[in-house]
Amino acid sequence: MSASSAPPPQQKLTAPYGSWSSPITSDIVSGAGKTLGGTAVDSLGHLFWLESRPTESGRSVIVRGGADEDEASDITPIDFSVRTVAQDYGGGDFSVSGDTVIFSNYKDQRLYKQSIRSPSSPVALTPDYGEPLVCYADGVFDKRFNRYVTIREDRRESSKNSVATIVSLELNDETIRDPIVLVGGNDFYAFPRLDHEGKRIAWIEWSHPNML
Numbered sequence: 001m002s003a004s005s006a007p008p009p010q011q012k013l014t015a016p017y018g019s020w021s022s023p024i025t026s027d028i029v030s031g032a033g034k035t036l037g038g039t040a041v042d043s044l045g046h047l048f049w050l051e052s053r054p055t056e057s058g059r060s061v062i063v064r065g066g067a068d069e070d071e072a073s074d075i076t077p078i079d080f081s082v083r084t085v086a087q088d089y090g091g092g093d094f095s096v097s098g099d100t101v102i103f104s105n106y107k108d109q110r111l112y113k114q115s116i117r118s119p120s121s122p123v124a125l126t127p128d129y130g131e132p133l134v135c136y137a138d139g140v141f142d143k144r145f146n147r148y149v150t151i152r153e154d155r156r157e158s159s160k161n162s163v164a165t166i167v168s169l170e171l172n173d174e175t176i177r178d179p180i181v182l183v184g185g186n187d188f189y190a191f192p193r194l195d196h197e198g199k200r201i202a203w204i205e206w207s208h209p210n211m212l
Contacts, residue, residue: 040096042116048075048096050082062094062101064116075116081106084137086153087164087188092138095148102139102148109135111150111169125169127176129156136167138191144198146171151189152179164189166203 015021037050037060047065052058060082062075076082084093084104094103099116102125109132112122125148126136139150147168154163166189167179183189187207194201 038091038093040094042096043098048094048101050093060093060106062103075101075114076103077121080112080122084135085109085132086135086137086151087162087190090137092151095139095141097141097143100141102141104136108132111136111139111148113171124176125171127178133159140192140194142168142194142198149182149192149194149201150179151192166192166201 034054035052037052039050040048042048049063049065050060051063052060058081060076062082063072064075065072080103082093082103083106084090085106086092086104086109094101096116099118100113101116102111102113103122104110105112105122108128110128111125113125114120114122126134133155135153135155137151137153139148142149145168147170149166149168152165152167154165157163163184164187165181166183167181169179170177182201183192183203183205186205188205190204192201192203
């Protein structure tokens with residue numbers, strides 16, 4: 001190639017630190033791929049997992065696995081996104097038992113119950129407080145009493161000082177009611193678990209400033 005046909009050198013631009021134009025846009029970064037979250041296994045051995053999808057504005061969906069990847073199917077309807085913001089950590093967004101999945105909906109932070117094998121619209125289990133001021137996380141099914149035991153974070157009285165409790169919801173009650181408080185008085189609760197007979201419950205708790 002002769003000197004006369006060589007491409008002109010790129011013009012150098014001076015810009016304040018961090019403000020230069022980049023070919024790597026936020027859309028490219030956010031659309032890089034799916035993110036996998038929490039998992040659960042039902043009594044038949046089916047695997048469920050949480051899938052965050054950048055192509056759907058970050059919507060999180062519960063997916064039920066099949067014999068191979070092609071048989072995986074979405075459980076969460078398009079109008080819902082499964083995610084809890086409880087205690088800022090999140091996690092424990094959904095739980096599965098038999099034909100039922102209970103999950104936290106990101107938009108209103110309410111708990112919803114949904115059938116897995118007979119797809120239907122999710123049914124709200126917790127009250128609508130007008131704003132997502134009450135969050136739930138890390139719930140477990142209590143088959144002995146047909147209820148759902150979960151962590152609740154309540155910011156209705158103070159957005160800075162939330163009240164954490166372990167609560168239960170009756171699953172055979174068609175009327176939406178405030179959950180029943182089982183354990184309270186400390187600043188943090190996590191991982192409520194029942195023994196195999198459903199007679200005892202264990203959990204982790206601590207209060208400021210001691211994480212004991």
